[in-house]
Amino acid sequence: MSKAGQHALITLRKMIASGELAAGERVAEIPTAEALGVSRMPVRIAFRTLEQEGLLVKAGARGYTVREISPESIAGAVEVRGVLEGLAARQAAERGLSAKSVAVLRQCLDDGDQLFEKGYVTEEDLEVYHDLNLRFHQQIIEASGNPAVSMALARNEHLPFASVSALAVDSNDMRREFRRFNFAHMQHHAVFDALLSRQGARAEAIMREHANATLRYAEVFASTAGMADSIKVIQREEQK
Amino acid sequence: MSKAGQHALITLRKMIASGELAAGERVAEIPTAEALGVSRMPVRIAFRTLEQEGLLVKAGARGYTVREISPESIAGAVEVRGVLEGLAARQAAERGLSAKSVAVLRQCLDDGDQLFEKGYVTEEDLEVYHDLNLRFHQQIIEASGNPAVSMALARNEHLPFASVSALAVDSNDMRREFRRFNFAHMQHHAVFDALLSRQGARAEAIMREHANATLRYAEVFASTAGMADSIKVIQREEQK
DNA sequence: CAGCCCTAAATTGGATCCAATAAAACCTTA
């Protein structure tokens, strides 16, 4: 479905997220259309979509500029994710988990236990963890039965650096990373326990705090370019 | 700027919100373009935007359908608004209010006091209240200094019936409406007090509960068509 | 009689063309 349009959209998203399009830079339809090898029409649609997602801002009547990303705005988006996932967890606890949800969540927990059992992690382990982390969070959001939460989160995820779908890993200090992700995994266990026990407030509190645990993007962003060499970003592909 | 496009967008929004386009109904480009008297292009853009806003859902490869609105989904959106505005209030309390914010909020409170002082309200009073209510909420969101909250809320507001910008008033029972809106106004006072005292948790809790107070759209929606005659909806125009 | 295939129609997405608008540069005048 719609090859050129999808291509333009995800390419532009990547260019913004990777910094290839610098923050504050002005983007115009015709040059980007030529650069992407498509007509102006899909670019126009993509610009509108990216504006909705908050990646571009209208620059008066003359095209768009790339949104400026500050460490504060990243922290703010992480807070938003925290309260939204907290709400999802609370509502999931109040509704009670379906058998399928229990099975999926338990599988994620088991897989994670197996990863961390050996007392250290490799980068490949973290890619696996990243995957099950996504499944875990997604399942809780589904279990909330609140589509508005799901939508609000989906929008927030588009903001670069605030997404669950991006994990920053410092490959120079894998012992520390082990402790960090093991901690995050323990929080998963705690949330699951709270959900099973229908402890809505507890589930919400854990989830809110948990938002800070999995990502250190604010640090990554604030770090100098020289230090950033050791930071590897595990990013999930857009599959829309 | 862009007359046809804006016209198409806001007209379609109104048609969906008013139920002129029934939930689940399929909408195609060509008929709507002809109905609105514009070309297919602005309609296409509008459809994409409305999809981003959650008002339309893609119906496979063949156009869009109007999103189904259930009382549960309205309640869910209200919950989302609650946690987001709660977050905004907490962050505003933690940051502290600027002199301008204090002035604006205090003005809203004074205006409201004047409205409710006489012990009853008219529909015109509620229009005035609606206006200051918007200003009050907007000011707290600004004061949070978190643009991600602002964006997430803006998106959520697009969902019909979940918005602060819509107040449902039962003109058959204005005594009850007086008590309801007076209660909401008292919550404003409490939030303001918490903000001034830098009591973040308290401000957040009040704001979360407050989301349920100002709107009874879930009831309105669930009510039969016959009873809905006495319900008047005060809606703010889109001014984008 | 039913199932499958083929064809036709409808609808969406993309490209090119045209108009409107705003910004920038240059020229003229004081």
Add this chain to the structure above:
DNA sequence: TAAGGTTTTATTGGATCCAATTTAGGGCTG
């Protein structure tokens, strides 16, 4: 020389045209 106005150019938004894809309907065959 500076300021204001005018002209030109660049860029966005809209319309129409074209291609591709999907769905539905009808016919054919087993």
